[in-house]
Amino acid sequence: MKINSLQDLKKVQKQLAVAQEKAQAEAVARAAAERQREAETKLFERAVGTVKRMPESARAPAPKTIVAPVAKQRQKDEQAVLRDALSDEFDASTLLDTDEMLSFRRPGIGRDVTHKLRKGDWAIQGEVDLHGLRTEEARVALAEFIRNAHRHGLRCLRVVHGKGLGSPGKTPVLKSKVHSWLVQKNQVMAFVQAKPAEGGAGALVVLLKPAG
Incomplete structure (x- = not known):
């Protein structure tokens, strides 16, 4: 923005002040959200104890396809x-x-x-x-x-x-x-x-x- 007068300068200063206030408010909100997440994590850990990641070798592979059960015994009975x-x-x-x-x-x-x-x-x-x-x-x-x-x-x-x-x-x-x-x-x-x-x-x- 081109400044041609004292009035233009005051407008620029006001815009900078508003932007700075907005940035400060966003920073405060992010800090509060982070503290909230940390508090919730600590509350969960206190409730369930220490959580360890399951090793890859201990994981059961998910079935690729779901096969409908066949009532073989019913067929045999009939x-x-x-x-x-x-x-x-x-x-x-x-x-x-x-x-x-x-x-x-x-x-x-x-x-x-x-x-x-x-x-x-x-x-x-x-x-x-x-x-x-x-x-x-x-x-x-x-x-x-x-x-x-x-x-x-x-x-x-x-x-x-x-x-x-x-x-x-x-x-x-x-x-x-x-x-x-x-x-x-x-x-x-x-x-x-x-x-x-x-x-x-x-x-x-x-x-x-x-x-x-």
Whole structure:
């Protein structure tokens, strides 16, 4: 600022005095804040004692990714329930009708039901193919399929078990087991051998009870 008069000089002096007062006030505030921080630090140290920095070697590395826990035991329990619910020791042969084609119906269910099932009065709403599965795999797959279908309100299903032509001795082992397992499922009202065009002796058409 150019000083041309005594009045200009007084203005400059006043501005310098104001700036100096501001600087002094800021210095006092910083000193007070520092004293406050020191007091708080000493209070913390008195409360918790001496604090030492943990050495790097003692630190546990933080996991890079968080993996959601898998309820493996629950899965095992559910599979055990399914296995126990469908026994291989159950003999269903005495409950099957073997007239022109194999069929099954629960006590109290009329022959007209299996007759309509053979005719295709109910549209097939779902299918499970067990052909080629091991016995244990087929047991679990069938139980889950029936349970889920019934829960979703499906009524007519097709279960493909194969004709057993690839089994040792050409014996349809899985076919007879599927008959036994289906008879043991309370949701199953009836089943019949599928039509030739729908799998014939290698498949069954199954009727479930209404949901609920």
